[in-house]
Amino acid sequence: MRLLSTLLRATCALALVVDPTAGHSIDSVALSSIRRPSVFSRVSSFSWLRKQSPILISLPDAAQDSDFASWLSLQSVRSFEGILANIGPDGANVAGQNVNPGVVVASPSRDHPNYFYHWVRDGAITMRALVDEYENSGNASVKELIDAYVDNVRSTQWTSNPSGQFGRGGLGEPKFEVNGKPFVGTWGRPQRDGPALRAITLISYARTLQRRGAPMDSLRYLYDLIKPDLEYASKFWASPGFDLWEEQQGLHFFTAMVQFKALLLGQEIASDFSDEGAARWYHIQANGLKQFLLSFWDEERGYLIETLASPRSGLDAALLLGAIHGGSETVFPIHSDMIITTLQALVTDMRARYPINEQDSYDSNRFPTAVGIGRYPEDVYSGGDLGNSELGNPWFLCTATVAHTLYGLVEHLALSNSALIISNLTADFYLPFISPTPVMEPHYCDFSATAIWSRSAAILGFMPGSRETEQVISNIFHYADGFLKIVKKHADAEGNMSEQFDRQTGFMRGARQLTWSSESVLGAIKMRERAVEAIEKRRAYFQRF
Secondary structure, eight states: OHHHHHHOOOOOSOOOBOOTTSOOOOOOSOGGGOOSOOTTSHHHHHHHHHHHOGGGTSOOGGGGOHHHHHHHHHHHHHHHHHHHTTBTTTOTTTTTSOOOTTOBOSOSOBSSSBOOSEEHHHHHHHHHHHHHHHHHHOOHHHHHHHHHHHHHHHHHHTOOBTTBBTTBBGGGOOEEOTTSOBOOSOOOOOOSHHHHHHHHHHHHHHHHHHHTTOOGGGGHHHHHHHHHHHHHHHHHTTSOEEOTTSOOEEOBHHHHHHHHHHHHHHHHHHHHTTOHHHHHHHHHHHHHHHHHHGGGEETTTTEEOSBTTOSSOOOOHHHHHHHHHHOOSSSOOTTSHHHHHHHHHHHHHHHHHOGGGOSOSBOTTSOBOOOOOOSOTTOOOOSSOTTSOSOOOOBHHHHHHHHHHHHHHHHHHHHOOSOEEEETTTHHHHGGGSOOOOOSSOOEEEOTTTSOOOTTBEEEEEOTTSHHHHHHHHHHHHHHHHHHHHHHHHSOTTOOOOSEEOTTTOOEESSTTOHHHHHHHHHHHHHHHHHHHHHHHHHHHHTTO
């Protein structure tokens, strides 16, 4: 509160309520009512920017860290190689082990724990990374792997399994043997996120091929695989299933988010193939899901919850993963207020949960520091360690997911020419990134005096290009880097990452060379590159004045 009182100097007779679920640009601020020099007055305000905002002239200091920059470049390559090593039949970790072509093996580990299987969810998320690589590079070898995965999807969809048969629930089966046979052991089934994620990946591949010149009619074979998964998502989104951690049965945010995205994309590709009845159906079901997703907001707790009617706290890294893999500009993009305040609650919990995270909450500049992130507060899975089975640990993929989300926020803020609006909902996240040091001409507006209190009511507004706005962008970027630096600290010298790192010692635990760990770190690094590009565009824009 002392920080808040230091920042609140001016008063505007204006109360705002923002939509915390969407990616919003606040153009409704009454700029004329702000009794401070406005950055929209070019002559006076941009001369002020040149004097007061050196962060517009250079990237944050963390981007100049040569050791970290070298690691980012090398780890991007190593993470991609780590993915390829776990894809059959010839990946370095799986060659000669009867792994079918296109099968994505979750991990080479065969005991404590045994992850030597093809999970539908993991495979789809991993192959989406390969589709992105092919989009950018046109690498023929990558395309061969994607095409092998497509062939495997065709076979897997028609394989009868404990969840059912094709068209009778079988698409909800979570995992298969690496030779394509069904896994018949006891498991948490059905899991309803897999078909949606697979549809997203295959639609992305179809669009990539289309942009590379393939006629739409030649892609019918992909639509024939996409449609069954869309049908499954459209008909079962309101039915309970197991979560992405395969532990809780119910209705889950992550699952609903990827189903929503699949149906949004699905209605478009169905129209492209003149399947108008299906397109209308997917549109209707997507609208239903859009409304359903709002039920995951817990007003009393002040954050999103992963599973409805669960006895748990509801905090879960799966919420951020849902925004990454299923977010859209209309519902819960990774920069939306509800996602950011949920991230803040999760990090706050994890900061105190694991002994390895014991440190001051703020760095030498009094800004928040990164910590290792686990799956959820109540987690007791230690990665198959039979001697330590009652305590959970931080995960590489969860830690990288926080970094990914923050870089997405930075990209959004850097590309925006709108005011930075801080609400009651996001104050705990944003205010620590603003230095309380007084400046001669603060460019902000205090809405708190006139606003009726609600979580979404705006309390502060900072003009684009103001010292405070640019400081927030810079400091959040620095904060996001901290999470990848934690990954760097606990990965091995070759860039390999297991599933977890120990809550006490930091040494790796659980399944070794986890494919999803490699994918998540690669994704975070790619999002960081986008954030840097956005910052450079912003810098170039303001340097014109």
